[in-house]
Amino acid sequence: MNMSQSKEEILIEALPYIQKYEGKTFVVKYGGAAQTETELKHRFAKDVTILKKIGINIVIVHGGGKEITDTAYKLGIETQFVNGHRFTDKKMVDVVQMVLAGKINKEIVNLINQNDGESVGISGVDNNLLTAEKYFEDGQDIGxxxxxxxxxxxxxxxxxxxxxxxxxxPFGVGTDGTIYNVNADLAAAAVASALKAEKLVYLSDVEGVIANKQLVSTLTEQHARELFGEGIINGGMIPKVKSAFSTLHAGVKKVHMIDGRKKHSLLLEIFTDEGIGTELVL
Ligand SMILES: Nc1ncnc2c1ncn2[C@@H]1O[C@H](COP(=O)(O)OP(=O)(O)OP(=O)(O)O)[C@@H](O)[C@H]1O
Ligand SMILES: [Mg+2]
Incomplete structure (x- = not known):
């Protein structure tokens, strides 16, 4: 899409994508980092509702990193990250559940339903949706x-x-009933892989993967290995890129990272020829 296109040209450009994706399943990782402004949240709710109305099965997995950190701080609990993963003790896991399932999940569901999107909020614990095991980051115990x-x-x-x-x-439950904090990117990737989704889209607060101040429009696995080695992919981008490649190996056809701060970025990525952000390919 470009600014000189008329409304009908934009609709015509979207038509083949609408036909191609009808009945297919998309998983959208809605990053906490992209849930900042009220206006943006409303637009996101509209976008996913439109996708659903044209016959795409939408599954949302949301994060909430910033709000978890803020609430933990207010409760006097310190936050520590290890390679983009939150160190989680018993107190922190309570905060994670409270903020994710109690607040953010209901807020997103409510916004979507105000647009008639017919959404239902669930957590990994509900009907054992996400079975988890303890995760060690590079051999380190992170709680x-x-x-x-x-x-x-x-x-x-x-x-x-x-x-x-x-x-x-995104939190999971162990077979012994232990509740685990699961990074939302890993949860979205596991859901997309298990569903054999057509597409997995990560919405965050960056344009995509950035290297040397430039957006990488197509990131191969080999290039990603180099960027990891150079420390260019760090923090919250580490679980995103690693989980993205694991879903491609599991058979998910397309994986994209886009800027959730940009107006209607989800629709632009799906319905226009150029696409935006970073596409990850094997
Ligand atoms: N090479 C890179 N390119 C782009 N972003 C990067 C890169 N390396 C690290 N990052 C960081 O990754 C962050 C995105 O991950 P982050 O975990 O903060 O957000 P999120 O996953 O969208 O939110 P949440 O974790 O709450 O779901 C960016 O804000 C940026 O600071
Ligand atoms: Mg994150």
């Missing part, structure tokens, strides 16, 4: 942090079959 070993796909399909949009708060 009650989990990685997902199983996704209850029939449970998710039940929502999709009934034309409901699941909105998932």
């Amino acid at each position: 009650l942090v989990g990685h997902i070993v199983d996704v209850n796909i029939p449970f998710l399909q039940m929502f999709l079959t009934n034309r409901l949009m699941p909105v998932i708060a």
